[in-house]
Amino acid sequence: MNQVPFANTGVQLSQMCLGAMMFGSRCDEAEADRILGAALDGGINFIDTAAMYANGGTEEILGRILPGRREKLFITTKVHAGVDGETIRASIDGSLKRMQTDHVELYMIHWPQPQMDLHEIMHALNDVVVAGKARFVGFCNCPAWVFARCNRIAEANGWAPLVCNQVPYNLIERGIEVEILPQALAEKIAITTYRALVIGLLAGKYTAGQPLPANSRGETDPRVPVWLSKYGDGIERLKKFAAGHGVPPAHVATAWVCARPGVTAPIVGVSTLAQTLAAIEGFSFELSRAQADELASFFDTEVKEEAGGKFPELRRALDLGV
Numbered sequence: 406m407n408q409v410p411f412a413n414t415g416v417q418l419s420q421m422c423l424g425a426m427m428f429g430s431r432c433d434e435a436e437a438d439r440i441l442g443a444a445l446d447g448g449i450n451f452i453d454t455a456a457m458y459a460n461g462g463t464e465e466i467l468g469r470i471l472p473g474r475r476e477k478l479f480i481t482t483k484v485h486a487g488v489d490g491e492t493i494r495a496s497i498d499g500s501l502k503r504m505q506t507d508h509v510e511l512y513m514i515h516w517p518q519p520q521m522d523l524h525e526i527m528h529a530l531n532d533v534v535v536a537g538k539a540r541f542v543g544f545c546n547c548p549a550w551v552f553a554r555c556n557r558i559a560e561a562n563g564w565a566p567l568v569c570n571q572v573p574y575n576l577i578e579r580g581i582e583v584e585i586l587p588q589a590l591a592e593k594i595a596i597t598t599y600r601a602l603v604i605g606l607l608a609g610k611y612t613a614g615q616p617l618p619a620n621s622r623g624e625t626d627p628r629v630p631v632w633l634s635k636y637g638d639g640i641e642r643l644k645k646f647a648a649g650h651g652v653p654p655a656h657v658a659t660a661w662v663c664a665r666p667g668v669t670a671p672i673v674g675v676s677t678l679a680q681t682l683a684a685i686e687g688f689s690f691e692l693s694r695a696q697a698d699e700l701a702s703f704f705d706t707e708v709k710e711e712a713g714g715k716f717p718e719l720r721r722a723l724d725l726g727v
């Protein structure tokens with residue numbers, strides 16, 4: 406498993422981050438225990454959870470399966486709900502209690518909210534760091550300009566800066582290429598990405614025109630049939646590409662995310678041990694730039710912008726040196 410730098414913190418992490426969101430919902434505690442064991446055996450030291458997953462149940466499971474493994478892991482968790490200072494300070498205490506640990510490595514705001522007070526957010530996050538309950542702080546799903554504004558406030562007050570933005574990114578959701586990835590490269594922000602497999606669509610789990618497989622996330626997630634009808638052709642081409650290289654489609658979809666400049670680590674969502682082992686194996690599959698571009702052409706999902714076609718060249722340039 407490759408090791409990658411985590412922003413400019415000096416910390417090195419596995420390129421695969423294990424997503425724990427299914428622990429306690431589609432994956433029981435015994436399977437979660439096996440998944441975590443396999444991940445550690447596979448060289449993974451990076452795990453992502455959140456207070457809201459299984460309404461706290463994911464963190465409770467982690468609390469029971471972490472003993473003896475805790476010190477090997479860089480753990481991310483997120484504020485339960487709300488972005489006011491009181492919630493930010495209280496939510497971390499609930500997370501630490503459930504996970505039976507005295508700190509996490511990374512504590513993040515889960516979602517921006519209308520009317521949020523960035524000064525209050527950054528102040529509360531700094532209090533969490535000063536109290537020793539988190540080493541670093543970050544913000545998920547954060548527009549680039551909000552991220553920059555937060556860090557201006559942090560700098561002016563001598564507070565802990567945001568070091569990581571966690572965002573969806575895959576062959577069909579490519580909005581972060583416009584501002585977030587160029588910002589990350591210029592400012593050395595860690596980018597952890599979720600949904601590399603588009604809830605299993607890019608793993609080839611679903612086929613257009615056929616019933617959704619029983620006991621799959623697609624049965625309850627309304628985005629799956631919508632994306633399947635929209636991108637079914639691209640998914641079939643992705644499957645053929647993968648077959649041509651003798652690997653499962655999930656390897657190709659995740660390798661595409663890894664190949665994109667600015668991405669630190671994809672967070673791999675798994676429901677079973679078998680999916681975990683496959684995902685770990687997939688990290689040894691790499692794509693050339695030309696192969697990555699070929700795959701992107703199957704989907705036509707690059708964000709189109711105005712300005713006479715100049716924006717991709719200028720705004721999205723990854724080497725402006727700013």
Ligand SMILES: NC(=O)c1ccc[n+]([C@@H]2O[C@H](COP(=O)([O-])OP(=O)(O)OC[C@H]3O[C@@H](n4cnc5c(N)ncnc54)[C@H](OP(=O)(O)O)[C@@H]3O)[C@@H](O)[C@H]2O)c1
Pocket residue numbers: 423424425426427431453454515545546571572598599600601602603604605606608609610620621622623655672673674675676679680683684
């Ligand atoms: N910050 C945020 O707002 C945010 C939001 C969402 C997620 N996340 C994080 O990102 C992680 C990943 O998100 P995600 O689970 O939505 O990712 P995803 O990659 O889009 O979907 C993972 C799902 O794909 C299916 N799958 C995985 N491997 C497979 C394989 N080899 N073959 C067939 N199907 C396979 C499984 O679904 P089945 O159970 O149906 O088999 C699995 O639950 C989460 O665990 C969480 O830590 C963060």
